[in-house]
Amino acid sequence: GAMLPYRRESPALPRCPVRGGRVVHGPQFAYCPSPQGRCPQPSSSSSSSPSPCRVQLCLLLARPWPRRVQSICVSLLKVPLMFGFLYLFVCSLDVLSSAFQLAGGKVAGDIFKDNAILSNPVAGLVVGILVTVLVQSSSTSTSIIVSMVSSGLLEVRSAIPIIMGSNIGTSVTNTIVALMQAGDRSEFKRAFAGATVHDCFNWLSVLVLLPLEVVSGYLHHVTRLVVATFNIRSGKDAPDLLKIITEPFTKLIIQLDKSVITGIAMGDESLRNRSLIRVWCGPTPPQVRGPWPCWVYQMITRRSLHNITRQKCEHLFTDTPLPDLAVGLVLLAGSLIVLCTCLILLVKLLNSLLKGQVAKAIQKVINTDLPHPLSWLTGYFAMVVGAGMTFVVQSSSVFTSAITPLIGLGVISIERAYPLTLGSNIGTTTTAILAALASPGDKLASSFQIALCHFFFNISGILLWYPLPFTRLPIRMAKALGERTAKYRWFAVLYLIVCFLLLPSLIFGISMAGWRALVGVGAPFLGLLFFVGLVNALQVRSPGRLPKWLQTWDFLPAWMHSLQPLDRLITRATLCCTDRCRSPEGWEEREGPRPDKARLGLDNPALSYPEEVPSPAVRVGSPRPPLHGATRL
Known part of the structure; x- marks a missing residue:
């Protein structure tokens, strides 16, 4: 039979051969079983790929019986x-x-x-x-x-x-x-x-x-x-x-x-x-309704209360x-x-x-x-x-x-x-x-x-x-x-x-503090929020309609339009629990490959993606490169 290489994690599964052969199990390859009735193969003229059920059945039949039973039992469990x-x-x-x-x-x-x-x-x-x-x-x-x-x-x-x-x-x-x-x-x-x-x-x-x-x-x-x-x-x-x-x-x-x-x-x-x-989960006293005098209600209620046992x-x-x-x-x-x-x-x-x-x-x-x-x-x-x-x-x-x-x-x-x-x-x-x-x-x-x-x-x-x-x-x-x-x-x-x-x-x-204070604080805040949202939308879709200084937010301090400064503070506080904070250099950006920095951080949740790392320093007078993700609020 023909050898069929496959990977267990691969989403794309090849066709299953049906001609004779024995089953060979290995870490990266296996032969499919020879009975043609178990895994029918479409004609060579047909270009359609086999159905997922047929491929899964072939892979299941390629296993020995103990492994088949174990796989089915685990799936059912x-x-x-x-x-x-x-x-x-x-x-x-x-x-x-x-x-x-x-x-x-x-x-x-x-x-x-x-x-x-x-x-x-x-x-x-x-x-x-x-x-x-x-x-x-x-x-x-x-x-x-x-x-x-x-x-x-x-x-x-x-x-x-x-x-x-x-x-x-x-x-x-x-x-x-x-x-x-x-x-x-x-x-x-x-x-x-x-x-x-x-x-x-x-x-x-x-x-x-x-x-x-x-x-x-x-x-x-x-x-x-x-x-x-x-x-x-x-x-x-x-x-x-x-x-x-x-x-x-x-x-x-x-x-x-x-x-x-x-x-x-x-x-x-x-x-x-x-x-x-x-603490107590006993039944509630019964409700008595009817055209009777008050003393009748009291008598019935007292008698019923004597028969009620409260349970914890x-x-x-x-x-x-x-x-x-x-x-x-x-x-x-x-x-x-x-x-x-x-x-x-x-x-x-x-x-x-x-x-x-x-x-x-x-x-x-x-x-x-x-x-x-x-x-x-x-x-x-x-x-x-x-x-x-x-x-x-x-x-x-x-x-x-x-x-x-x-x-x-x-x-x-x-x-x-x-x-x-x-x-x-x-x-x-x-x-x-x-x-x-x-x-x-x-x-x-x-x-x-x-x-x-x-x-x-x-x-x-x-x-x-x-x-x-x-x-x-x-x-x-x-x-x-x-x-x-x-x-x-x-x-x-x-x-x-x-x-x-x-x-x-x-x-x-x-x-x-009253309506005046609420309107005095809330109205400017909502107006600023609307302005920022409008400018962000124009920066993405049609920046040419904006003045040149509004096409990015780089004219503002970094902490006002980027989370990187806050990310550095949180990263410093997080990594202070490790031996790195004891080094004489402290938390300073050092030259070196980025994977080393990621390894030192041990994939800390506070660390940002590599593309979020700011660009290296440039000479005075040269154009300032925009920070990734820092052009929008």
Whole structure:
């Protein structure tokens, strides 16, 4: 038989010979088996390549029986392992949310308690962001808002900016998940872009819709009209589809009494010293209704209370002497460890399963548009899929966090992840609508109106940033963030701190000084941001329309238009932990080949790409060469 050389990692597989021969196994070559029925060969006149299934079957038959059985068993074992790690991943997200609520839940309740602050739309927006980041659950923050509105402590119009802020805060989870793929630059670039496309959409929608809502009350009037038009009746609770699977495990770790946070937010000071950790899980007394005197109610209630036995909850922290903050920190550390471990193992399993022809087939199915007359409907179909999956798992954070590793592996493109994320935003609002329909009759109208505000906010954002290709600005912004993060991996942590902590806190502080201070600071900042974006676009597309001094940003100091100076500082601080900081030369640029510098850095995440290294010094009077990546802000 003819010898067939092949490489195991090669994506292109040659045709399999079918004529006689024996099987020879070696590190880099093998003969295919001789039976012609096992591997049919197309005629020599046909120029078409063999199908992937035929080639894979030839390679499998070329192995001895023990190796064939071992390969099949390993492949079959990977599938349940993948689902097991996915289950632990989802459970760790639930425990992570509980940990944040233990650590900052009462603080979140205190933030909601001050109604004078919440009446300021900008302050309400920031409160929604910070509270959702603190409790890591938009459903928890939304339920607090619904409770405050239904009880009359908060007006619907004042609650709308808080709903917008909770929409922004919930997108922090998948951004944290993207950090776990920082080991590979290309994967990190795609994963971070796929995660931040959610952030960019939410921020852009708020920048347009919040001023519109303040001026016109658009969402308030539309939702009030919908509530008044339809005869809405109380319905059933939202179905707990995912919790049926995850709660048996997560309840063994921790159980919380979320009514404490809601009570503190509504001004009940008696709950101030009460622990969030649930200790007693006994049944509640029965509700007695009927046209009877008060003494009948009291007698029935007393008799029923004697027959109720309270049972202690069965979880790890039932009888713990630790305070809520300590338990929250312990759960935070443990859940992050499990989250990172499961995510790393999931990525490795997906890498081994989704490779070669299998990965190509999945990518083709997911990322291919519908046939030509209906190709424009592909994105909207992806939105329906995203909304349906989010409705099943009842959490947009779980869905977007689950697809983030697939985006990093390249299985799902950024262009396809964008409509999936938008559909996820819609799916999480439908769950809130069903939950609002379960409210009592006197609270139904206000609860349903708030849920509809969340729904119409996301619908309005989709109409702004999706229908036309040139309006899909979040995709371009997310790709730019992904490229920047791939070059400077520390930028991802800086992005999280600035966008979800420092910037909201700064806006909150300025808004507390009054509208004049907010407009005086915010208007010039937004004007400068618009000017920089416009100049950047002209520098790329038509630099001739700009003055010569504006065609690059080199007239500014380096720290104002490049991350290289900050990268050097972070690199110096990072490498100070090694023996290099003890050398008499310190951290100075030394002549020598760049690979030596990279070897000394040991592939440190703070080091930039080789092309980011500045050019060597030039003589005085010679034209200054522009730094790579330093011509745009």
